[in-house]
Amino acid sequence: MRIIDVHTHPIFFRSGSKRAEVAKLVARSRALGIVGMVSLGDVLLHGIHPTPTQVSEMNDTNARLQSWHPDFFSSFCFLNPVVGERAVMKEVERCVTKYGFKGIKLEISNNARDACMKPVMEAARRFGLVVLQHSWSMVNLKLRRLHSDPADTAGLARRHPDVKIIMAHLTGCGFRGVLEAKGCDNLYIDTSGGYPEEGLIEYAAEHLGADHVLYGSDLPIRENTVTIGRILGARLSAADKQKMLYGNTARLLNLK
Secondary structure (H helix, E strand, O other), X not given: OOEEEEEEOOOEOOEOOOHHHHHHHHHHHHXXXXXXXXXXXXOOOOXXXXXXXXXXXXXXXXXXXXXXXXXXXXXXXXXXXXXXXXXHHHHHHHHHHHHOOOEEEEOOOXXXXXXXXXXXXXXXXXXXXXXXXXXXXXXXXXXXXXXXXXXXXXXHHHHOOOOOEEEOOHHHHHHHHHHHHOOOOOEEEEOOOOOOOOOHHHHHHHXXXXXXXXXXXXXXXXXXXXXXXXXXXXXXOHHHHHHHHHHHHHHHOOOO
């Protein structure tokens, strides 16, 4: 089956940034049937609150990957929402007009409930971008002020029904995360995060629809053969598996 990986960090704490390393990654990925990757950036390189200059540097790294392998890599614009509306809008416009980025990536600078998300969503709306929000089950944990729980991400999607949002890390969000996302047509979930859990892919397909589940690996934190296997081994039709592995992301990001 053809595969697009919607959740990757090919350069991670600067590792993998050399052109020869990237070429090896592309060749190894193609051997597994992966025909495209979405690079989300070296998002933790400068900690939880990178400056606007540091954010731009990380996005420039993504752009360099695209320039080396334009038929393989697409990129999302990484943002730190707490730096303010002007910086957010400026960086999104730069990444879209200069590099053709396809979406916005949000990590752990803030919670999806925070007021600073409003300019981010306006930028997504203005430029027609998908928003990928880091999400993990964080109920009763202090880190929830920075890490968005599935309920926080689902709430963001419901407040902005005209913006398409990806809830990252199905395995980290779990069965409860699927139920939080249920009934929200503009909300998708990627399959990255943690070890495979029996029945979870099928549960997501049942409650969200196979059209709303996207293959993601979280490479290099996770290994592609395992993350692909969790979909190939699911008790689903071949058509639904192909949607998750390729078709849904291709359609969502208008990839050709």
